[in-house]
Amino acid sequence: MKIAVWYNLPSGGGKRALYNYVRGLAExxxxxxxxxxxxxxxxxxxxxxxxxxxxxxxxxxxxxxxxFLLSRAYGATRDRLRRMDRHCRECAEEINxxxxxxxxxxxxxxxxxxxxxxxxRIPSVLYLQDPxxxxxxxxxxLRWVALDTPRGWWRSPNFLARRFADxxxxxxxxxxxxxxxxxxxxxSSILVNSYYSRESVLRAYGLDSKVCYLGVDTNLxxxxxxxxxxxxxxxxxxxxGKGIDFAIRAVGQLQPPRPRLIWIGNASERGYxxxxxxxxxxxxxxxxxxLMIQDSEMADILNRASIMVYAPRLEPFxxxxxxxxxxxxxxxxxxxxxVRETVVDGVNGLLVEHDPQRMxxxxxxxxxxxxxxxxxxxxxxxxxxxxxxxxxxxxxLEQRFIELMQRGNASQ
Numbered sequence: 551m552k553i554a555v556w557y558n559l560p561s562g563g564g565k566r567a568l569y570n571y572v573r574g575l576a577e578x579x580x581x582x583x584x585x586x587x588x589x590x591x592x593x594x595x596x597x598x599x600x601x602x603x604x605x606x607x608x609x610x611x612x613x614x615x616x617x618f619l620l621s622r623a624y625g626a627t628r629d630r631l632r633r634m635d636r637h638c639r640e641c642a643e644e645i646n647x648x649x650x651x652x653x654x655x656x657x658x659x660x661x662x663x664x665x666x667x668x669x670x671r672i673p674s675v676l677y678l679q680d681p682x683x684x685x686x687x688x689x690x691x692l693r694w695v696a697l698d699t700p701r702g703w704w705r706s707p708n709f710l711a712r713r714f715a716d717x718x719x720x721x722x723x724x725x726x727x728x729x730x731x732x733x734x735x736x737x738s739s740i741l742v743n744s745y746y747s748r749e750s751v752l753r754a755y756g757l758d759s760k761v762c763y764l765g766v767d768t769n770l771x772x773x774x775x776x777x778x779x780x781x782x783x784x785x786x787x788x789x790x791g792k793g794i795d796f797a798i799r800a801v802g803q804l805q806p807p808r809p810r811l812i813w814i815g816n817a818s819e820r821g822y823x824x825x826x827x828x829x830x831x832x833x834x835x836x837x838x839x840x841l842m843i844q845d846s847e848m849a850d851i852l853n854r855a856s857i858m859v860y861a862p863r864l865e866p867f868x869x870x871x872x873x874x875x876x877x878x879x880x881x882x883x884x885x886x887x888x889v890r891e892t893v894v895d896g897v898n899g900l901l902v903e904h905d906p907q908r909m910x911x912x913x914x915x916x917x918x919x920x921x922x923x924x925x926x927x928x929x930x931x932x933x934x935x936x937x938x939x940x941x942x943x944x945x946x947l948e949q950r951f952i953e954l955m956q957r958g959n960a961s962q
Contacts, residue, residue, distance in 0.1 A: 551951060554645045555584040555601075556638075556666050557656035558608075561594035561816040561842075562787060563869045564679055567743075567764050567943075568656050569595040571677075574944030576600055583648065585641040587634075589659075594816070604644065608637045627722035631729050634658070635665045642669035652951055655737070661726065667736035673958050675951065676737040677762070680747050680866040681754035685727050687864065689791060693723060731755050739954050741947070743867040744888030750866065762950050764869055765943030766876045766934050770845055773878035773931050774853045778920070781810035782913065783855040783879070785848075785870035786862055788818035788839065793861030793884065794826055796906060800859065802833030803910035809856065809917070810836040814848055852877035857916050857923065858899075859909065865889055871899070872938050875930025880923045882912045892938070898930035 555572060559565045576582055582601040586592065587608030597603050610633065645653060646669075653674040658664040662682035667674040683689060697716050700709065734740060734751075740759035742748050751759045782801065786792030794813055801811050811830070818841055830837030840851070852858070858874035860883035867888040871881045881899030883889045895901040900916070902908040916923040 551651045551955070552581045552649060553583075553951075554648065554650040554653045554672075555582060555597070555656070556586065556641060556645075556653065556664065557584070558587050558590045558658040558660065558664060559656060560659050561591045564657060565591060565594055566767075567869065568677075569597060569600070570765065570767055570940045571654075571944060571947055572597055572600050574940055575948065578944065578948065580948075583650075585645065587637050604641075606637055606640050608633060624718045624722040624725070627726050630660065631725070634661060638664055638666040639669050642666055646671050651955065654951075661730055661733070663730055663733040663737075665729070665733045665736075667733065667738075673738045673954050674736070675739045675741060675954060676734065677741045677743075677947075678734070678747070678751060678759065679743060680750050682726070682730055683864075685723055685730075686750075686754045689863070694720065738958070739950070741950055744891050746864075746888040746891065747866040760950060762946050763938070763943060764867060764872075765940040766869070766872045766938050768876055768934065768939050770849055771852065771873045771876035771934075772849070773876070773927070775878075776853045778856045778923075779854045780807075781812055781855055782857045782859050783851055783874070784811065784813045784859045784861075785873070786813075786815055788813070788815045788823050788826065788841065790819070790822065791863050793863060795829055796861045796884075796904070797859045797909070798826065798830050798833055798835050798837060799906040800861075800909035800913065801835045802830075803906055804914055804917075806834070808835060809913075810838060811859075812838045812840060812851060812855065814840045814843060814851065816842055849877065852879055855879060856920075857882055857913055859913065860884065860889060860893075861904070861909065862887070863904075868892060872930075872934055875899070875927070876934045876938075878924075878927040878931050880916055880926035880930065882909060882916070884909070894933075896926075898926055898933050900926075 557568055572582055584597045584601055584603040588605055589608050589610055650672055653670050655666055655676045657679050663676055734755050741762040742759045743764050745761055748759050748761055784797050801808055852874055858879045858881045860871050860881055865887040871883055871889055871893055874881050875898050881893050883893045883899055883901055884904045885901040893899040893901055900912040902912050
């Protein structure tokens with residue numbers, strides 16, 4: 551097949567998954583070209599190393615002076631949607647003239663599902679990690695919830711200004727949700743990374759999707775058989791949703807001497823890393839953040855750690871847990887989201903409730919039983935090789951493409 555790829559991703563697990571897909575499809579003989587806006591992270595696992603890549607401009611900072619409230623809500627959302635729509639039209643024009651059989655679109659970091667399928671004349675597939683979660687989930691509070699109405703609010707000009715600003719914000723969110731749904735509806739097929747994500751798409755969009763599991767690069771994530779050191783490791787961006795503060799509190803529940811907590815992440819939210827440092831000091835935890843390290847260093851850390859801790863809130867899939875398993879690490883994970891489809895309690899890790907004491911007890915259990923920890927890690931490595939490799943994931947994706955093309959041919 552001749553496949554066009556579109557994405558607008560930051561560095562992280564989504565980009566790694568796309569890189570592995572493109573590399574695997576190219577190795578299987580498919581002709582691939584990639585399109586992306588200038589906002590995408592092209593330095594992390596660059597697709598240009600694998601296939602021709604076309605970068606079309608996407609000016610993202612609104613130009614000119616605007617009303618302050620509009621620039622923060624309704625007006626800015628509509629302006630950004632117009633800019634993204636223009637970019638997608640330009641990409642679609644080039645793809646439509648290129649003789650491609652299929653469009654393989656990936657998520658947009660700004661709007662989750664981009665508008666490109668509205669303008670494409672070939673079958674199109676959207677690999678959707680999840681809907682735009684801030685619109686549909688409480689993170690930590692649902693954005694649609696109305697403001698509290700205090701007594702005597704009609705005498706408070708400050709409250710009226712806040713209410714007006716909130717109205718504009720909500721209107722902007724409604725417009726984004728509408729366009730995101732229209733974009734998703736335009737695709738011939740939607741693929742997701744887990745059954746949990748399939749349910750999330752159904753809840754948010756009312757659309758069906760098909761599960762196409764991701765895979766791990768077992769050439770990078772290898773169990774080197776090295777001695778395990780007295781520290782635990784976590785992987786995920788330094789943002790509140792990844793549960794790093796939860797992991798620190800869990801390690802802080804352990805009796806001294808406590809293991810170090812090393813955390814690996816590709817991005818950091820402003821001020822959050824400083825908060826984590828203060829929290830670790832108050833909890834008596836030796837916390838070592840690793841920001842934007844090389845893949846080789848990450849694999850080295852995973853091969854020296856004793857346990858991986860994994861506690862994101864409602865993570866759609868959780869590729870990092872499988873990467874730890876591939877390196878022979880047992881995983882102690884919160885039983886939420888897609889991780890329940892990859893970590894089997896008592897087989898390749900331990901699943902716990904979202905409670906720092908429960909996670910601490912599971913960590914202590916494995917510290918006290920190194921033979922059990924080693925067995926869970928060995929089971930995890932075996933499970934990855936049997937089901938969760940990149941090769942398996944590319945085969946699953948290719949089969950979904952073939953099904954779509956056959957369905958299209960049968961309908962003609």
